[in-house]
Amino acid sequence: MEILFHMTIFTRVNIALQSVNIHLNQRPHLLGAFGKVSDRQVISPGLQYGAGKPDLTFHLYTDHGQLHPIAVGDIKLFAKWSHDRWKSSSLEDRMDFRQVLAQINYYMRKRKCRYAIAINEVECTAIYRVPGYNGWLSLSEPFPIAWTDNSGGDGEVMTADVALFGLSLWAQWGTDTSEDEEEEYANLDEYYPEEPQSSPIPSSPPNPHHPTSEYL
Numbered sequence: 001m002e003i004l005f006h007m008t009i010f011t012r013v014n015i016a017l018q019s020v021n022i023h024l025n026q027r028p029h030l031l032g033a034f035g036k037v038s039d040r041q042v043i044s045p046g047l048q049y050g051a052g053k054p055d056l057t058f059h060l061y062t063d064h065g066q067l068h069p070i071a072v073g074d075i076k077l078f079a080k081w082s083h084d085r086w087k088s089s090s091l092e093d094r095m096d097f098r099q100v101l102a103q104i105n106y107y108m109r110k111r112k113c114r115y116a117i118a119i120n121e122v123e124c125t126a127i128y129r130v131p132g133y134n135g136w137l138s139l140s141e142p143f144p145i146a147w148t149d150n151s152g153g154d155g156e157v158m159t160a161d162v163a164l165f166g167l168s169l170w171a172q173w174g175t176d177t178s179e180d181e182e183e184e185y186a187n188l189d190e191y192y193p194e195e196p197q198s199s200p201i202p203s204s205p206p207n208p209h210h211p212t213s214e215y216l
Contacts, residue, residue, distance in 0.1 A: 001121065002045065002055060002075050009145070010043045010056075013164045017041050020169075021061075041070065041168040054107040056117070058168055071115035071171040072107040076100060078120040083142040101137055105129060115171035117164065121145060124160035126167055 021040035040061040046054045047066050056073030057066045085097035104116045108129045116127040123142035130136040146159040 001077065005075065005119070006045060009161055009164065012161055013168065014042050016161075016165050017168055039172070041172060043073075043164065043168065046072075054104075054111075054116075056119075058113075058115075058171055060172075069111045069113055071113050071117070071167060072104065072111060073117040073119060074100060074104050074107070076118060076120045078122045081118065081120060083123060083125050083139070101127070101139075105135060105137055113171065115167055117167065119145075119160065124163060126163060 017040060041058060042061045044057050044059065044066065046057050054069075054072035055075040057069045058071035058073070059066050059069045063069075081096060081100045085093045088094055088097070100118060104118060104127060108114065108116050108127075114129045114131070116129070118125045118127060123144055125142050126140040128138040128140075130138055140163075143158055143160045143163040146161060
């Protein structure tokens, strides 16, 4: 799935970002208004793999080491995660929905960025980490993945390509360079689905130095 995305959607967005960068830098009179945007953005696979590492990194082209990402992303199968799962009647679906967001929030906090995406083969959802509220994420409506030139809908529909292009530009203004490394952990909100009382007891006690609410 990741390889397919990078060969199609992300390649198209990266080409568009490169074109914008060339256009702005060839017109000095625009740099006053778009100076920061004129630094070329790019979407790349995460350099580091394993737990705690995002699948995607939005960063400046000159930041080859991805040391200062402007946004992150997570790739999931539609069968495992989708935007509509938050209102599912299934407790398991709602738990899965929140777990993915918790992981993405962790990526954003560790990399001090405010923007992210969750993408599958059907849709892409933009995510914004609200400042001043630990663990409060704002989600967009899902943007459809256009695998063909015809999106199949009536009227104009913003596809994932356009949304990713806009997010790449917008996210550059939303970095958290001044945010403290340590944050107070967020409390579970009233919408977080609780485990049933009959859930099996875990094989080992939780680590008291690693609150479960850290990623929320």
